[in-house]
Amino acid sequence: MTTDLKNDIKASPAQLRYADTLFYGALLGFVVMLVTYALYVFGVLTPQIPLDQMPHLWTQNAAAYRAAGNIPQGWGWLALVGKGDICNFIGIAFLAALTIICFVQLAISLVRQKQWIMTIIAVLEVLVLSLAASGVLVAGGH
């Protein structure tokens, strides 16, 4: 086996860094998610919507659920983060944001390696995911 081939078998340093960030980030996100969920269901934090009303709300569509529970759209939940149910979004949003963090890190690595096509793709991906996360895109309710 040639030296080049041996090196190719290994994941690139950028790929390994991506994997490490994903691993530790996901671990942290899952722990936060479980802790906040426990605080919610065991009643440590008062929820925005009482638990016993949930069975009446989850049968309706998202628009009705938001209206009945005064659940804000987009990042409005941050204002209610002290509520038991809303605080669950910390872990969930962190898990959803993890890929953006990984791609920012990857774009920096690719710039250093002067891999311009891949850098452009990584930057575009960050923009696409950031747009989705921004809450600007609002679908019409049904």
Added chain:
Amino acid sequence: MAFDFQRTLKSGAEKSVVKFILLPVALCLWLACPMSAQAAEALPAAQAAVTAQAESVAQTQPQSFVAVAAADTAVQAAPAGAAPAASQAPEAVAIDNHPWWYWPVALLFFCFILGVIAVMAGVGGGVLFVPLVSGFFPFHLDFVRGAGLLVALAGALAAGPGLLRRNFANLRLALPVALIASACAIVGAMLGLALPTNVIQTCLGATILGIAVLLLLSKNSVRPVVTKQDAIGLALGMDGVFLEPSTGEVVEWKTHRTLAGLLLFIAIGIMAGMFGLGAGWANVPVLNLLMGAPLKVAVGTSKFLLSITDTSAAWVYLNQGCVIPLMAVPSIVGLMLGSVVGVRLLAKAKPKFIRYMVIGVLFFSGAKALMKGLGW
């Protein structure tokens, strides 16, 4: 008779298959029964509500917590004159009189079983989660899709690091594909939330039936022959090397038909976002059969891709209030625990048989979703 039955269970493999198929099926039935009974209980309420709606058009809508039965039930239950009024109603919802913890706990166990089965059948959790949970649980499709995306995302985030470290997920292959799929998943998610629920339900049913056919017919190739890499694949550096651990062999690979593959990811992204299904069922055939990536690279890259595609769609659902933590978190935890157990059982069970069982379940749940969407 009992003695004969015991004798047939001599091998550990058969025991595992029986245990892990009969048990899930029994539990699924057990879980489904309360909803069926509930639907029957809801029928008189549906009749009353629909009749009232027909009698007094000017009347305001009933209180938000007072429910009407599922759309199909409402239309069937209504008298002829009331049917148009029922069909014009923007949403019809089901009664749920269980305590708040009942369905989350049921979901936890259900998703645990789903996780076991999904791993053994070689499919992602999302593709089973959305049709089954929307079919047998009282949650609205909006929340099921939101949770389905988070379930698929969580699985991809958990598997991603290992796949990247072993080079089974290739960043160079994943990046261009992910950009297209994630951008289109946003469009799909917005479409999915804008269209009426019955339209989405119908399309979901048709898609699930299509996936079942795809799983039944597609024969993945372990190492597709790619004689010449195309220009786009070459420019994007879509090639690589990985070590096959079972044989110690070094496998070199490259892609072809890259443009066709990239175009297909437009449709895959839209469907992933629209139905909250995850997209492993489509990623693998496109990467493997069309673009010529080896099966291990296709599977690994597909799983990693979900962490990107589903992220963009999940954000749209999250921002629209389509994620209910009370049901989403047990789904994620159950499916992840089930996947861990499924991996351990993989050596004992007969994955081929389970795969056919899953295809059967997909046909059933697809048909159910289709009928529900069409109001049959």
